[in-house]
Amino acid sequence: MALRRLTTLIAAFALATTTLTTAPAHAAVGTTGFTAVEITGDGGVALKANVIAPSAGGRHPAVILPSSWGLNDLEYLAQAKVLAGRGYVVVSYTPRGWWLSGGEIDTAGPKDMADLTRVVDWTIANTAADPARIGAAGISYGAGISLLGAAFDSRIRAVGVLSGWTDLVYSLYADQTRHRQSAGLLELAAQIAGTPSAELTAKMNDFNANVNVDGVMAWARVRSAATYLDRINANNPAVLIANGWGDTFFPPNQLVDFYGRLTTPKRLELRPGDHAIAELTGVLGLPNEVWTSLYAFLDEHLATGTTSPDPIYLKPLNATAESYPTWAAQSSSTTRYGLGRIRTLDGTGLLGGAVSSGWTKTLPADRDTVAGGGIVLISNGAAAITGQQPSVWLPFVDRGRAGVWAAERPSSAQRIRGIPKVHLELSGAAATGTVVAYLYDLDSLGTAKLITHAPATWLTATRSVDVKLPATAYDLPAGHSLTLVVDTVDPLYYDENESGDSITIGGGSYVDVPIR
Structure with missing residues (x-):
């Protein structure tokens, strides 16, 4: 009542x-x-x-x-x-x-x-x-x-x-x-x-x-x-x-x-x-x-x-509205960021450059981190009102539970438009499992604003997983680092991970980002 x-x-x-x-x-x-x-x-x-x-x-x-x-x-x-x-x-x-x-x-x-x-x-x-x-x-x-x-x-x-x-x-x-x-x-x-x-x-x-x-x-x-x-x-x-x-x-x-x-x-x-x-x-x-x-x-x-007017109307997360005649017209190229070897000093790998081999990063399959998609309705709803995306302080992301890869900081803004895609090469994974990929905008003080994210689950043994992140429109400011975090648990979703299992990500992994 x-x-x-x-x-x-x-x-x-x-x-x-x-x-x-x-x-x-x-x-x-x-x-x-x-x-x-x-x-x-x-x-x-x-x-x-x-x-x-x-x-x-x-x-x-x-x-x-x-x-x-x-x-x-x-x-x-x-x-x-x-x-x-x-x-x-x-x-x-x-x-x-x-x-x-x-x-x-x-x-x-x-x-x-x-x-x-x-x-x-x-x-x-x-x-x-x-x-x-x-x-x-x-x-x-x-x-x-x-x-x-x-x-x-x-x-x-x-x-x-x-x-x-x-x-x-x-x-x-x-x-x-x-x-x-x-x-x-x-x-x-x-x-x-x-x-x-x-x-x-x-x-x-x-x-x-x-x-x-x-x-x-x-x-x-x-x-x-x-x-x-x-x-x-x-x-x-x-x-x-x-x-x-x-x-x-x-x-x-x-x-x-x-x-x-x-x-x-x-x-x-x-x-x-x-x-x-x-x-x-x-x-x-x-x-x-x-x-x-x-x-x-x-x-x-x-x-x-x-x-x-033009049939496509997009209001980016942090920029003024744009119109396009077709969906494809919003992006002019795709940049591939290879995932690189994790540095021992800070537990972070390089995101960018050619797709590399000869490295691995193992994640526990049942451990969450502060990286997350937020709370249904509330987090992204508040972002629409305040203009501020959900964020985490990246040093707080436990490198023992997540893989973190950060790109070089560009001298000019990058206009991300479209559907980013994450490809992860896996080894030694259980027959069923879930990973969650988060794409962040990392500033010089360690604050990472969420651009887009998605989970992916496999139900039969696999050696790779592909994740289409939800479509987005976001201007990465000059001097900020495009950053990928991968962990295995997010409260927004059910996962298929068993306690004690692990997931190993390795060489050949990359992120494709559509750029305007």
Whole structure:
């Protein structure tokens, strides 16, 4: 009940402040005010919803807003009011299994897809919505339902995917590593604010116990837009994808890959922050860049038909925003940094130069260090607000538990743009294991700011491992050292290391860094 009251208070605050803080760029039109409704979903399930629309006669473009995981249709009151003032019919609804909606949580599965179609039907039949100009958008769960819905309902002509996913398998098992904290928070929210289905409960139990992996992945594929990419391309909706560089729920590489294979009108935006952080102030009714971009995108594809800017918009972690015609255009070259022999004096190796051989570095397979990806939502969320990346003091990284390699300090800034890749040659490793690679910006005083990181797990005996670090945009200042730390434990993730095992990294290892 406390969570329900908090959501209601936030929504009330958002509604009260919207008129003052998020006035649309063009003259606002009169609206009908909000009306609470109940829409009959698939199988007769009652879906709680609210509607607001322009008060003027005639047909209007419409936007359907499914609420986020753990929240309800009150989430979008502020933005619904703005959109209605811009000439849109807006229907916000609570997906099945959440709050006062009936049924059980389907996790963007077939029942949720059928429900979205019923909501589209209801919107056309009961409002002044133009059937040829229907959009769907949302944050997180609402984003996923909207994008998946565009594969199953060709009437959806524009989609706003804000902090959403395209590949749920990757979100749960990226590089064969289970994401512990993010999955745990999703499970907790379902228990507090929803009615989990037996299927969801079983799959989460299997995930946590690391059993029936094939079954969990099959369940996740059904709930992944990437599975239905051909159908989305055939339906040809316009798709806006906006996410955070540091999203610990839905890391951005899956979105970059999906965007590259999408043939519809499209736009990709990446900004600092963790999951749903970049668009949070908009939910509270405050000015917000993500929502403003969504307005323009919806206007272009459902209303005015205005010309869009370059389709790639990137806001680096520590630089001003940039636009590009394609994803590939942001980087002009790739620099390969070979990992070198560890120095006895300080336990640090050279990162850079030709890939070398004849050295090894052995790590205990079950020991953590101060190097880390932070705390889900909090660390990268705070970074988006303060402009300061999570950091460690590098001398505190235990060289007995981690490998550390630092590059020479360049005389000019290096603009890292894209997906860095780490290749590690292994010897003597157990049949299963996990490593975590962290790419840092090291200043002259020993403070290392996290640029990007990722774990990688192997489940059969291997002699090498390749890690695609999450996409990033970061300006390494002149005089700073690009630094790689590799250890074997991070609380963000489950690992496959056994106590007493060790992992030996050796010659032939390197890091590829895309440079602008």
